[in-house]
Amino acid sequence: GGIITQTPKFLIGQEGQKLTLKCQQNFNHDTMYWYRQDSGKGLRLIYYSITENDLQKGDLSEGYDASREKKSSFSLTVTSAQKNEMAVFLCASRDRGHERLFFGHGTKLSVL
Amino acid sequence: DAKTTQPDSMESTEGETVHLPCSHATISGNEYIYWYRQVPLQGPEYVTHGLQQNTTNSMAFLAIASDRKSSTLILPHVSLRDAAVYHCILRVGVQQGTGSKLSFGKGAKLTVSP
DSSP states (O other): OOOEEEEOSEEEEOTTOOEEEEEEEOSOOSEEEEEEEOTTSOEEEEEEESSTTOOEEOTTOTTEEEEEEETTEEEEEESSOOTTOEEEEEEEEEOTTOOOOEEOOOEEEEEO | OOOOBOOSEEEEETTOOEEEEEEOTTOOTTEEEEEEEEOTTSOOEEEEEESSSOEEOSSOEEEEOTTSSEEEEEESSOOGGGOEEEEEEEEEOOOTTOOOOOOOOOOEEEEEEO
């Protein structure tokens, strides 16, 4: 079995700061995703990538950048953290031809 | 992708069989029905999926209406560990080599009492 590792687990930032979240998977999956989940709400897709060096915008890409330099890793950058922002960022991966997603445990972001 | 409608919450007691409904009145013929569940502080976990026929696995039984406009996830003999938010989502079958935008709603929160 494989695993998806997200780092850090908790991230505290300052308003206006650029913050980077990392995700690693050892499933050898092609497609990776970044979702944002606000308290009591559903998951909103930020970016996804179907292969190394590919990037596709989701429904919530404004204010974020992403990078897929290796098949196993997918990073997300908050370009300018918003004051009092609080959310959980979830990374997921999926194998080609399959629909089942595997998720990491998330990175919880708090902005002071 | 077609949207789904679920109750915000449901309550149950340990040992009961729980029926979680999902309405998808505008589902297309090539859309699969997927169920995921999410416990606090973790990402969603795959439960099951189906297209037209009922399906069963070690976690749940998925009953799909004959017109496919609704489905029900059936959890037999629930335990405290089954307490979670259950997401019902629809997705077109994935072609080889293509990615897919998979969106999750709020889901239905299942509470299980001792």
